[in-house]
Amino acid sequence: MNKRILIIFYSQTGQLKQIVENFAQPFEAALNEVEYLLIEPEKPFPFPWDNDRFFNAMPECVTDKPIKIKPLSTRHTKYDLIVFAWQPWFLSPSLPAISAMHSEVISKLIENTPVITIGGVRNMWIEGQERVRQWLNKNKALHVGNLILNDKAPNLISAVTVQYWMLTGKKDKMWGIFPKPGISEKDISSAKDFGFIACQSLENDTLGELQKKWLTMGAVHVNTTLMFIESRAIMLFRIWAGIILKKKNRELWINIFRYYLLFALFIISPIVVVLFTFIIRPLLYKKLAKRKIYAEGVNLPG
Numbered sequence: 001m002n003k004r005i006l007i008i009f010y011s012q013t014g015q016l017k018q019i020v021e022n023f024a025q026p027f028e029a030a031l032n033e034v035e036y037l038l039i040e041p042e043k044p045f046p047f048p049w050d051n052d053r054f055f056n057a058m059p060e061c062v063t064d065k066p067i068k069i070k071p072l073s074t075r076h077t078k079y080d081l082i083v084f085a086w087q088p089w090f091l092s093p094s095l096p097a098i099s100a101m102h103s104e105v106i107s108k109l110i111e112n113t114p115v116i117t118i119g120g121v122r123n124m125w126i127e128g129q130e131r132v133r134q135w136l137n138k139n140k141a142l143h144v145g146n147l148i149l150n151d152k153a154p155n156l157i158s159a160v161t162v163q164y165w166m167l168t169g170k171k172d173k174m175w176g177i178f179p180k181p182g183i184s185e186k187d188i189s190s191a192k193d194f195g196f197i198a199c200q201s202l203e204n205d206t207l208g209e210l211q212k213k214w215l216t217m218g219a220v221h222v223n224t225t226l227m228f229i230e231s232r233a234i235m236l237f238r239i240w241a242g243i244i245l246k247k248k249n250r251e252l253w254i255n256i257f258r259y260y261l262l263f264a265l266f267i268i269s270p271i272v273v274v275l276f277t278f279i280i281r282p283l284l285y286k287k288l289a290k291r292k293i294y295a296e297g298v299n300l301p302g
């Protein structure tokens with residue numbers, strides 16, 4: 001077919017790398033030119049994390065402050081399709097993803113070009129995806145596909161297992177009893193199926209129909225309870241980020257935030273879930289349904 005596809009990504013654990021490589025397989029099998037553009041921070045984020053470094057990433061993620069990345073260069077100046085793969089950190093695009101979004105090279109490349117976004121997430125991605133979508137709009141990209149692969153374990157369980165994974169570097173069953181952290185092998189490998197349909201759509205010039213097809217395959221799963229929690233949590237994160245960025249003793253305030261987050265997650269959020277289920281959801285049913293459809297969609301009109 002000989003189309004040019006550019007895949008932009010960062011992956012700390014290798015999970016998102018596996019996803020984009022699976023996604024690219026059908027394009028490569030159909031003899032397209034697939035090029036990867038890896039976002040490399042000048043100062044790499046060591047993996048596994050320790051507690052201090054992990055929570056220290058929050059203020060800059062939330063307030064959209066890029067880090068220094070290695071210079072970016074691509075073989076061509078124009079592509080038939082660009083894939084922007086990203087992961088959320090603290091309900092925001094990760095710092096490497098933010099830096100890619102601030103790059104002039106990438107912002108120019110996406111102009112008037114079909115773009116597919118792929119999120120490799122735990123389960124809270126909607127606020128981050130909105131920032132990605134605003135960036136695509138601002139740079140006149142044609143957003144044709146939105147694929148979100150997530151950890152399917154219940155929220156509190158995956159919050160525990162993702163911490164275990166991030167702080168130990170082990171993607172195995174914590175204490176032998178918890179489910180494996182992250183996106184399941186089956187879902188990671190399903191990226192191939194989504195890639196196959198995207199490749200066909202590119203070939204037939206029907207990328208405008210792609211998201212509709214993908215949704216029938218389960219490309220995005222919006223949990224309205226988590227969507228509601230996330231929309232409130234990001235407001236609080238912004239307040240925390242503003243406070244922390246102004247403080248001289250940042251370390252102390254990051255630690256206070258860390259304990260606040262544990263409290264919010266394990267004490268406040270279960271109460272919010274009960275209130276949401278019995279009071280808020282019935283009251284805001286229509287509004288939530290509309291937001292769900294928006295989150296499942298792409299920026300293209302119609």
Ligand SMILES: Cc1cc2nc3c(=O)[nH]c(=O)nc-3n(C[C@H](O)[C@H](O)[C@H](O)COP(=O)(O)O)c2cc1C
Pocket residue numbers: 010011012013014015016017054057087088089090091092120121122123124125162166
């Ligand atoms: C600092 C940090 C914060 C994270 N915050 C979120 C989050 O808010 N929502 C979410 O769904 N996943 C979150 N994750 C999980 C990541 O989005 C991602 O799925 C995981 O780190 C896999 O890494 P990789 O994509 O770099 O390979 C977070 C991970 C890190 C390291």
